[in-house]
Amino acid sequence: MNAKINRLKITSLTTCFLMGWFSVMAQGDTSTFKAQIALGVNSPSNDGFVEDFKGKSVNFPTVNLGFQYMFKPVLGAKLDYGFNRISNDESSQDFKLNYSRINLQLVYDASRVIALSNRIGAFLHVGPGISMLKPLGNYVQNKVSFLNAMAGLELHYGISDDLTVYLDTSYILGFGKDFNPISSGFGAFNGNLLTITFGASLSLSGCYYCRD
Numbered sequence: 001m002n003a004k005i006n007r008l009k010i011t012s013l014t015t016c017f018l019m020g021w022f023s024v025m026a027q028g029d030t031s032t033f034k035a036q037i038a039l040g041v042n043s044p045s046n047d048g049f050v051e052d053f054k055g056k057s058v059n060f061p062t063v064n065l066g067f068q069y070m071f072k073p074v075l076g077a078k079l080d081y082g083f084n085r086i087s088n089d090e091s092s093q094d095f096k097l098n099y100s101r102i103n104l105q106l107v108y109d110a111s112r113v114i115a116l117s118n119r120i121g122a123f124l125h126v127g128p129g130i131s132m133l134k135p136l137g138n139y140v141q142n143k144v145s146f147l148n149a150m151a152g153l154e155l156h157y158g159i160s161d162d163l164t165v166y167l168d169t170s171y172i173l174g175f176g177k178d179f180n181p182i183s184s185g186f187g188a189f190n191g192n193l194l195t196i197t198f199g200a201s202l203s204l205s206g207c208y209y210c211r212d
Contacts, residue, residue, distance in 0.1 A: 032070040038168055038199025039063055042084045042099075048174065048191015050182050054092040055189065061085055062195045064168070068107060076107040078125055086189060095187035096136045101172065103129030103150045119158040126151040131174055139187025146176035146190060156201060164201045170194070
């Protein structure tokens, strides 16, 4: 329990530090700093549940919030938070759980490689994080947290100089331990997660995607 609390404290302090650092760096004339919000669905891996429990293949909602800073023309970093709701499949025992995560990721601008148009940008992102699972209903005692690695692809379309809309497809690889005893996994999840979201990215320091 103390180890989990310490990890959460470290994550919170790191988040606060990076947000402050991003805010300072965003004041530069050549920086590209963005705030992002996205909404979509998620699909959990079946092997993340114990026997007699199975999640829906498609669950709603998935909500992602993030801040991104491009410190080089093609390279940057993103700090983001994700919330996912997972519910039981019809063939499974009833359960619901909240899957939250915090990730710090490297961002690569692949627009020069995937050249579609001047208004379309392609971005790859990958990085480590922590996942926090909170079962609801009858299994609230089976909370669990574990490290993860996340990777994804974003396709952006420029609406204006300051605003883009985007589609993000991401895969979250979980490093959770096996449930022991099995009862500790009732209503919980320790597997991998696929997310597909649609969102908006607001530039706080000028336009990056809208190249003339």
